[in-house]
Amino acid sequence: MPNWETVELNKTYSDENVYVIELNRPEAMNSLNTKMAIELIECLTLLEHQKDLRALVLTAKGEKSFCVGADLKERKGMTNEQWKQQHDIFEEGYELLRNFKFPVIAAVNGFALGGGMEMMLSCDLRYASEHVKVGLPEVKLGIIPGVGGTQLLPRAIPVGLAKEMLFRGNQVDAQKALEVGILNGIFTKEELMSKTIEIAKEIARNAPLSLQSIKKSIQTGLHTDMNTALSIELDQYYKCANSDDRLEGVLAFNEKRKPNWQGK
Template sequence: MRVERHGEGGTVAELVLDRPEAMNAVSTAMATALAAATRQLAAERGVRAVVVTSSHPKAFCVGADLKERNRFTDDELRAQRPVAQAAYRGVLDLPMPAVAAVDGYALGGGLEIALSCDLIVCGEQAVVGLPEVSVGVIPGGGGTQLLTRRVGWSRAAQMVFTAQRYDAASAYRLGVVDEVVAAGSARERALEIAGQIAANSPVGVRNAKRAMRQGLDTDLDTGLRIEDECWAATAFSADRAEGVAAFAEKRRPTWPGR
């Protein structure tokens, strides 16, 4: 696992899944590193967007390291569970937007890492799926919840229950991914999107994400109250003052980020 910085002041962080010898299969050590990296990024106020990429040209992540798990006792598997949960939840709970750049295979836990991001860009040769039931488990990195919220019950049910793999065009048609680009260019496109996000008010973007995420599974009235709280947190910020001033003066804003 490594983090690279992009943009002026490093406002875009690239979180690279970097276990290429195993096609980024999620071992206990890799899960621990992912959780630590996301904790670090979440605490950095200067980071405005995160892009999750892979160091392997043919795989984003192939899921859990089943070779490692095959050696586990039941007690060892139970002990690993919170470690794995912290990794996936670390991506999901990033306060700034996250974009997954998927080229090649994103299977099982690999797709769940992508689903934990806000947007998914994939190359046209990508292959995605949640095949866990074919090996006697279920998606446990948020897949049963995040996929259903993305694509609806019936499409998620077909994908999970059949353990079927989907090519990029099919994944886009189903709504699993948000954009399909030429093979090998998902990272470039994801960084471009992240740059567009980073150009906007960091206070505004973070509060917009908070309002959308917290309001997603509530009734409308509750969601509107959450939106109002996030509006107030933004409207009286230094970013709002700078944004209005920059508009009036016909210049690019210099965001204070507070």
Template sequence: MSKPLVTYEKRGFVSVITIDNPPLNILTDQLVHELDGVIDDVLSDQGCRAIVLTATGEKAFMAGADITQFDSLTPEAGRELVEKGKVVFNKLENASMPVICAMNGLALGGGLELALACDIRIADKKAKMGLPETGLGILPGYGGTQRLTRLIGPGKTKELIFTGAILTADEAYQYGLIEKVVENGESRQAALALAEKIATKAPVAITVAKATIHQGMDVSLEEGQDIETNAFMKLCETSDIQEGFQAFMEKRTPNFTGK
């Protein structure tokens, strides 16, 4: 029996999903299938408050999709291919808890699109990333044209996709594509540290804050503020708000239960 391409482990309130398809962690159909199952397992864990997505090896987080799939694609097969990936990536984006991506090397094509589906991206200095699909006669099909535009704006997105440019980690940070650059070999630990910090906060508040940010991105400021107000009202009914207040008054660390 072959070893799994995707695994996860629990570290307190943090679940760590690890991609392990050496040497470049290529996004094969089997990897997509396994990632789907692992994400379902993690999302069903009521004790999970944050997710870290990482990969093994030193060369790549994920150096793209399996391009051998593209040789004889029909329009129907192309639709099936990208929609299968979108379902999985969307699960990460819509997870109730924050998802932090640790990028230890190359993140190209589908690999970068997977990272874009996460809430926060941390990269080693040596990491390089880009969407080179137009050089193969296709475009980013796992949500890249849409998520990258929302992240860095249409102009920069067009420049990157039209040229297929590969950015260094520092350049990606300047573009606003990633949130932090760390020394080589430190992205996983940095992502874990951030996830553990997030896990100390009120889980319901984090879940509602994430949903509020997402819902407000595509509406007017006025509509977004209405969403925010309703979210605030919802949190006023939780046990966690009472625990947060009591802990503050008693000068102690709160013990949030997510209720």
């Protein structure tokens, strides 16, 4: 595995088909600079081809911040062209995260602001510590979210609430984020990783083709009309129904044993 500086890849749970990515710039509140974005892209690209992976957890070093968005110190003095070049790299990383073929679970251990909240929203499931605050404050800086915030948030919570957060640029605490649907659950800071890993392991025990097909059906179907979405689901259904894993799943159920998935 490559030795990245701003991103760490943990294989501790790889025997259970779970990998963990940790953002590693705690001294800078895990703000996203160009190097981190590039290394995240490299890490996600590598993991796409990892045959023993079924679920991915994304978290960060430290207890204060998950990610507070782009590193504004790095951006200070950038020309418009340099800003655009950097943002192209950010876009590539977030797209890889959104479209990762297996479920991605965020373990949010601190502030998730701006691009940090967009990173969290790019994950399929989101769990956080009790002390976490999240927000999209770009409007206060003369910009708007640029890696999915205005599209992902209204798909996660009621549109009116999403507009309020975006227009005000305010932060909400973990309890409020849970109540409106931004988060799937909250834990104590001591339990966050263990509980998130437990959920990831549960997911990873399921059929790999089914996990991929569910994610693809949802991701693709959300952006089209119902008839087209149902057609997408049906295509994915028959992909699974015609697989060896479907035969194994039924056989294992009848033999009262754990299935031995082959991913085909």
